[in-house]
Every structure is written in C-alpha cells, then in structure tokens.
Amino acid sequence: MVQGQYNHSFFQPVLWAERDRRRCSILFKDIKMNKFDLLNKIQLLKKNYDFHAGLFLIFISISFVIMSYRVGIGELHNPRAGFFPFCVSILLFVMSFGLLIASIKKNVRSQGENLSDRFNIKTVFLILPVLVMYGVVLDTLGFTITTFLFMVYTVRILGKKRWWVTLLIAFITTQVVHLIFIKWLRCQFPLGIF
Amino acid sequence: MTLLENILLGIQVSFQLDNILFCFIGVLVGTLVGVLPGIGPVGAMSLLLPVTYGMSPVGAIIMLGGIYYGAQYGGTITSVLVNIPGEASTIVTCIDGYQMAKKGRAGPALGIAAMGSFIGATIVIAAMMFISLPLAKIALRFGPPEYFSLVCLGIVALTMLSQGSVYKGILMALLGTLVGTIGMDIFAVTRFTFGITELMDGIGLVPIIMGFFGVSEILVNIEQPEERRFYIDTVKGIFPSLADWSAAKWAIFRGTIIGFFLGILPGGGALISSFASYAIEKRISRYPEKFGTGMIEGVAGPETANNAAAQASFIPLLSLGIPANVVMAVMFGGLLIHGIQPGPLLVRDHPDIFWGVIMSMYLGNIMLLILNLPFIGLWVKVLKVPYQLLFPVILLFCLIGTYSINNSIFDIYTLVIFGLLGYIMRKTDFEAAPFALAFVLSGLLETNFRQSLILSDGSLLIFFKRPISLFFIIAVVGFVVFNIYGVNKIRSSEKNSLGK
Numbered sequence: 001m002v003q004g005q006y007n008h009s010f011f012q013p014v015l016w017a018e019r020d021r022r023r024c025s026i027l028f029k030d031i032k033m034n035k036f037d038l039l040n041k042i043q044l045l046k047k048n049y050d051f052h053a054g055l056f057l058i059f060i061s062i063s064f065v066i067m068s069y070r071v072g073i074g075e076l077h078n079p080r081a082g083f084f085p086f087c088v089s090i091l092l093f094v095m096s097f098g099l100l101i102a103s104i105k106k107n108v109r110s111q112g113e114n115l116s117d118r119f120n121i122k123t124v125f126l127i128l129p130v131l132v133m134y135g136v137v138l139d140t141l142g143f144t145i146t147t148f149l150f151m152v153y154t155v156r157i158l159g160k161k162r163w164w165v166t167l168l169i170a171f172i173t174t175q176v177v178h179l180i181f182i183k184w185l186r187c188q189f190p191l192g193i194f
Numbered sequence: 195m196t197l198l199e200n201i202l203l204g205i206q207v208s209f210q211l212d213n214i215l216f217c218f219i220g221v222l223v224g225t226l227v228g229v230l231p232g233i234g235p236v237g238a239m240s241l242l243l244p245v246t247y248g249m250s251p252v253g254a255i256i257m258l259g260g261i262y263y264g265a266q267y268g269g270t271i272t273s274v275l276v277n278i279p280g281e282a283s284t285i286v287t288c289i290d291g292y293q294m295a296k297k298g299r300a301g302p303a304l305g306i307a308a309m310g311s312f313i314g315a316t317i318v319i320a321a322m323m324f325i326s327l328p329l330a331k332i333a334l335r336f337g338p339p340e341y342f343s344l345v346c347l348g349i350v351a352l353t354m355l356s357q358g359s360v361y362k363g364i365l366m367a368l369l370g371t372l373v374g375t376i377g378m379d380i381f382a383v384t385r386f387t388f389g390i391t392e393l394m395d396g397i398g399l400v401p402i403i404m405g406f407f408g409v410s411e412i413l414v415n416i417e418q419p420e421e422r423r424f425y426i427d428t429v430k431g432i433f434p435s436l437a438d439w440s441a442a443k444w445a446i447f448r449g450t451i452i453g454f455f456l457g458i459l460p461g462g463g464a465l466i467s468s469f470a471s472y473a474i475e476k477r478i479s480r481y482p483e484k485f486g487t488g489m490i491e492g493v494a495g496p497e498t499a500n501n502a503a504a505q506a507s508f509i510p511l512l513s514l515g516i517p518a519n520v521v522m523a524v525m526f527g528g529l530l531i532h533g534i535q536p537g538p539l540l541v542r543d544h545p546d547i548f549w550g551v552i553m554s555m556y557l558g559n560i561m562l563l564i565l566n567l568p569f570i571g572l573w574v575k576v577l578k579v580p581y582q583l584l585f586p587v588i589l590l591f592c593l594i595g596t597y598s599i600n601n602s603i604f605d606i607y608t609l610v611i612f613g614l615l616g617y618i619m620r621k622t623d624f625e626a627a628p629f630a631l632a633f634v635l636s637g638l639l640e641t642n643f644r645q646s647l648i649l650s651d652g653s654l655l656i657f658f659k660r661p662i663s664l665f666f667i668i669a670v671v672g673f674v675v676f677n678i679y680g681v682n683k684i685r686s687s688e689k690n691s692l693g694k
Contacts, residue, residue: 049621049622049623050622053622053624057365057369060369060372067385067386068385068386071383071386076652076654077647077648077651077652077653078648079644079647079648080383081379081383081385083644084375084639084640084643085372085375085385085386088368088375089372091368092365092368092369092372095364095365095368096365098361099362099365118621119621120416120417123413123416123417124614124617127409127416127589128409128610128614131409131589131593131606131609131610131613132606132607132610134606135593135606135607136603138603147594150586150589150590150593151586154585154586154590155583155586169586173586173587173590177590177594181594181598187244187594188598188601189601
C-alpha cells in the first residue's frame with residue numbers, strides 16, 4: 001500500500017513502522033502500487049540505526065547536562081536558568097541510554113547494507129550546499145541574479161529539463177518572486193545589479 | 195458581552211476588506227498546497243509566516259488558518275483523481291474515492307467530499323461559538339501548574355497518537371524541548387549560545403519548520419521518480435445524486451462528531467479523525483466487504499471528519515492557549531512573533547480578534563466550497579505540473595522566506611542543518627512532529643514549571659495537589675497505559691476482524 005518513504009505531507013511526516021504498515025496492508029489490500037513493493041523489500045532488510053541515534057543523543061544530553069550545570073541550576077525552591085534544561089537533559093540521557101541498550105539487543109537483519117543504500121547521499125550533496133551558496137552569494141550578486149542562477153541550477157541539474165525550458169522557468173520565477181517579495185511585500189533584499 | 199454581540203463584532207471584523215482578502219488568499223493557498231503532493235499546510239504556513247509580519251494579528255490568523263482547513267479540501271482532489279494523497283488526512287479517501295473515479299463517478303465523489311466537509315466544518319464552528327467562552331472562563335482559573343500539566347498532556351498525546359515508535363517520539367519531544375531552551379530565558383540569562391549573537395533569541399522557528407517539513411521532504415521525495423496515473427481528465431457531474439446523499443448523510447453526521455472530538459483532543463487532528471471515521475464506517479456498514487470498491491460512505495465520512503477536526507483543533511489554541519498539533523504549534527509560534535499570546539486572556543481582552551477569526555472561518559468554508567465545486571477544473575490543471583518543476587519553486591520559497599526574516603545567512607545555515615537532520619530522522623524512523631511541537635512549547639513548559647516551583651516554594655507536589663493539574667497528569671498516565679496495553683489489544687482484534 002501507500003507508505004514507505006512516500007508521504008507528501010508536512011502535517012505528519014510518516015515513515016511507518018513495520019507493524020503499522022502490516023496493519024495498513026490488511027486495511028488497504030485493494031490498493032496496489034508497484035513501486036512500493038521495492039520499498040517494502042528494502043524495509044525488510046533494513047539495518048537498525050538506533051544504535052547510532054542512541055549514541056548521538058547520549059552525546060547531546062551529556063553536553064547539555066554539563067552546560068546547564070555551568071549556567072547554574074539553583075535549588076528546587078529557587079530554580080535558575082539551568083534547572084529546566086538540566087532536568088530535561090537528564091531524562092533524555094536516561095531514555096537514550098535505554099535506546100542504546102535496546103538496539104544492541106535487537107537483531108540486525110542485514111549486515112550488508114551500506115550507508116548509501118538508505119541515504120541518498122548524492123542528492124543531499126547536490127541540494128544542500130546550493131542552499132548555503134544562495135545565502136552566501138546573495139549579498140554580492142544581488143537578489144535577481146542569485147535567484148535566477150539558483151532556478152537554473154535546480155531545474156536543469158536536478159530536474160533535468162532542457163535548456164530552453166530551464167531558462168524560461170528561471171526567468172518567469174525570478175520575475176514573479178521579485179514581484180511578490182520585493183514589490184508587494186517590500187522585503188529588504190540586497191539588490192545588486194538588477 | 196452576550197453571544198449575539200460577540201457574533202456581530204466578529205462579523206464586523208471578518209468582513210473588513212483586507213480580512214476578506216487574507217481569508218481568500220489563505221484558503222486558495224491551502225487548496226493549492228493540499229492538491230500538490232510534496233508540500234503541506236505546515237510548510238506553507240511557515241513559508242507565509244514572514245509575510246504576515248506586516249499584517250494585523252487577525253489577518254495573520256485568518257490567513258494561516260485558512261491554509262490549514264483549505265488543505266483538507268484540496269487533498270481530496272488528488273486522492274480521488276490520481277490515487278495519491280495530497281495530504282496525510284486524505285489518504286483514506288484514496289481507497290474508495292479513486293475506485294469511484296475509475297467507475298466514472300469522480301464528480302459525485304468530489305462533490306460529496308466538498309459538501310460533507312462544508313457541513314462538518316460549519317457545525318464545528320457553530321459548536322466553537324458556544325463552548326469557547328465557557329472553556330476560556332475555566333482556563334482563566336489555570337495557574338502555572340495547570341498549564342504545565344496540560345502542555346505535557348498535549349505533547350504526550352501527540353506522541354502517543356502518531357505513527358512510529360512512541361519511545362522514539364518521546365525522545366524527539368525531549369530533544370525538541372531542550373533545543374527550545376537555547377537562548378535567553380525569562381530572566382534574560384543567555385544559555386547554550388556559544389557566543390553566537392544570532393542564537394540569543396533562540397533558534398528561529400521558521401528555519402526549523404521549513405527545514406524539517408520542507409527541505410527534508412523534498413530530499414526524500416526527489417529520490418523517487420513519480421508516476422501519476424490520472425484517472426480522468428475532466429470532471430463532470432459534480433453533484434451527487436439523491437441516492438448518494440441518502441447513503442452518505444449518516445456518514446457525514448458521524449464524521450462531524452468524530453472530527454470534533456478527535457480534533458479538540460491534544461495530539462489528535464485531521465489525520466486520526468479520517469482514519470477513525472473510515473474504520474467506523476466500515477464496521478457499521480451493512481456491506482463492509484464493499485468498502486474499497488467505491489462506497490460513497492468511505493469518502494463522505496473521512497472527508498467530513500478531517501475538516502471537522504481541522505476546525506476543532508483551533509479550539510484549544512484560541513481558548514486555552516495550547517496548540518493541539520503541529521499545525522497549531524506553528525500558528526502559536528507565529529502569534530508569539532506578533533506579540534500575541536493566544537488563550538483565555540485573548541478571548542477576554544481582544545474579543546475582536548477571537549470572534550473575527552471564528553466568523554471568517556464560515557466565510558472561508560463558503561469560499562472553499564465555491565473553489566472546490568465549480569472551479570474544480572482549475573485544480574485538475576494544477577495537478578498536471580510535474581514534480582521537477584515544483585520542487586525548485588518550493589526550495590526557492592523556503593530560502594527566500596527564511597532569509598527575509600532577519601536578512602541573516604545564519605538562518606539559512608539553520609535551515610540547511612535542520613533540513614539534513616529532518617532527512618536523517620525520516621530515514622531512521624524518528625518523527626519530526628513531536629520535536630516541532632515540543633520546540634514551540636518549550637518556553638511555555640519551562641516558564642510554568644519554574645513559576646510553579648517558586649509558588650510552591652520548591653515542592654514538586656504542587657502539580658499533584660491542585661485538582662485540575664492532577665487531572666491532566668492522570669490523563670498523561672492514562673495515555674501511557676492505554677498505549678502500552680489497550681492499543682495493542684485493539685490492533686490485534688482489528689487485524690482479526692479485518693482479515694476476514
């Protein structure tokens with residue numbers, strides 16, 4: 001049925017656990033979507049990243065414990081700035097430790113999975129640095145040029161459209177966005193040459 | 195003021211020209227966002243949040259709210275026509291709705307969905323009018339311990355009711371609370387800022403939400419080439435027949451009730467309501483085996499429920515000041531930026547805002563009915579835009595929206611970091627919703643906690659001694675227990691009955 005990683009919704013980002021998917025496939029058995037069979041197979045072989053997550057969270061919680069202690073905890077009847085973060089981070093530490101232990105006990109079903117099987121590293125590296133670059137370049141090149149270049153990059157490189165489509169879309173989008181954000185909403189953007 | 199006077203005040207406010215415009219923009223964007231897979235109301239609201247800075251607070255709530263309930267209408271369209279849910283709350287509509295489309299009955303499906311949604315939403319708004327004032331009066335008696343316990347209940351309920359591992363959800367909620375403490379506390383003590391000036395006010399809400407629900411969503415979706423099989427190109431015959439109506443009317447009625455209660459419940463919302471409505475319709479029906487082949491109750495019930503729930507989820511925010519789900523949390527954060535604290539004080543001191551928002555919801559739903567019925571062809575055309583063209587625009591809006599808040603590149607760094615984090619979380623089975631809710635509520639949680647301790651002179655028992663607070667804490671415990679024992683029983687019995 002429907003879910004694996006394919007849920008277009010901001011409301012409830014969903015990566016459903018195995019039991020929910022099984023339950024839903026009973027509910028929705030009439031729906032067949034072929035691409036999800038492949039996804040389901042990947043899910044069955046999935047490696048458990050809970051251990052890494054647990055480690056990361058333990059690191060974070062210990063850092064916060066130390067930092068809040070330094071800020072000052074105060075006492076129960078006079079809690080200072082560090083009191084609440086201290087309590088929360090202790091709780092976080094305990095629970096992430098529990099996660100760590102649980103992940104060691106669980107079977108790791110597939111040893112053979114590489115990082116790149118689960119995470120699409122190429123896409124991540126194609127998109128995220130460009131977002132940062134937009135901000136870096138905005139000051140020097142100005143809003144119009146930066147936006148135009150960004151659109152060209154994303155539509156052409158990532159969307160793989162032909163050149164004339166790319167340029168047309170980039171041009172139109174830049175104009176529309178300029179209209180909305182700069183003329184209408186009067187946001188302040190470094191304008192540069194145009 | 196009497197109820198009638200409040201209503202008239204509300205009508206006066208909501209019919210101001212610019213508020214009408216904002217309402218229209220909100221519901222239009224909402225429908226658009228609902229129709230397009232890949233972006234949802236949370237993302238759209240956070241994108242438009244910077245836009246609302248120049249507006250009056252009423253206008254801001256009207257517009258942002260319109261996005262939320264508008265998306266419930268819009269999501270139906272993709273679900274019925276393409277079998278891809280535009281929103282999580284319209285997943286269930288895919289089942290029977292698409293089958294109806296295949297049989298040439300897309301029009302009645304969309305029609306009954308829109309009309310049921312309208313009926314459900316209108317009834318809930320009417321209920322809002324009657325219970326908001328008494329609820330606010332009760333809330334005025336809340337002190338810090340009550341607020342603390344209530345907020346805990348909201349976060350716990352959301353975590354318990356969402357999919358995925360509850361344990362991991364609580365972990366994310368704790369992490370979100372912690373991240374929310376970065377910055378100055380109420381006594382202006384800076385903490386965890388590492389000397390970075392931009393962090394003194396805390397990490398921005400908008401970059402986090404856009405990163406979690408916008409950028410990471412795109413990163414996940416880009417991996418899969420999308421195949422959309424349209425069932426029909428043009429929609430004819432929007433109006434359902436009399437037979438359809440007689441079959442669906444009870445489903446609509448039940449959907450309204452389900453949506454109302456599950457929408458008010460902290461942690462509930464449109465998603466849960468639609469699922470619950472479908473399950474109930476199937477169980478009550480005389481022909482349960484026909485569900486999945488195009489039963490109109492399977493469309494009318496969930497669609498009504500999700501809209502009723504969307505409207506009902508405003509109630510805790512506006513009357514109590516507690517957001518019931520992530521969408522309301524974004525609204526809450528947005529209002530805080532405007533300097534407005536939603537809650538009983540808002541109802542008492544700014545009745546024009548409160549009642550203006552309620553009255554404009556009627557208006558919004560009427561606009562949506564018009565947008566969804568006669569103008570359905572417009573949305574069918576929108577559906578044909580390929581994702582490759584869509585996501586660059588979404589990314590651009592995320593960038594511009596984030597940058598325009600402070601003209602600071604630091605916000606963009608935040609956006610990227612949380613985009614990456616959100617992506618990793620999604621791939622490793624950690625939910626972003628509890629994090630986001632807890633992040634927004636972290637300030638409330640901490641302030642009330644500290645004030646309670648000061649009030650009680652250091653005794654933690656204050657949370658248990660005061661009756662309302664004790665009630666909420668018992669509810670929290672009840673949720674935990676229910677989740678561990680009860681839900682598993684229901685799930686296994688459901689599996690047994692559905693498997694037949």
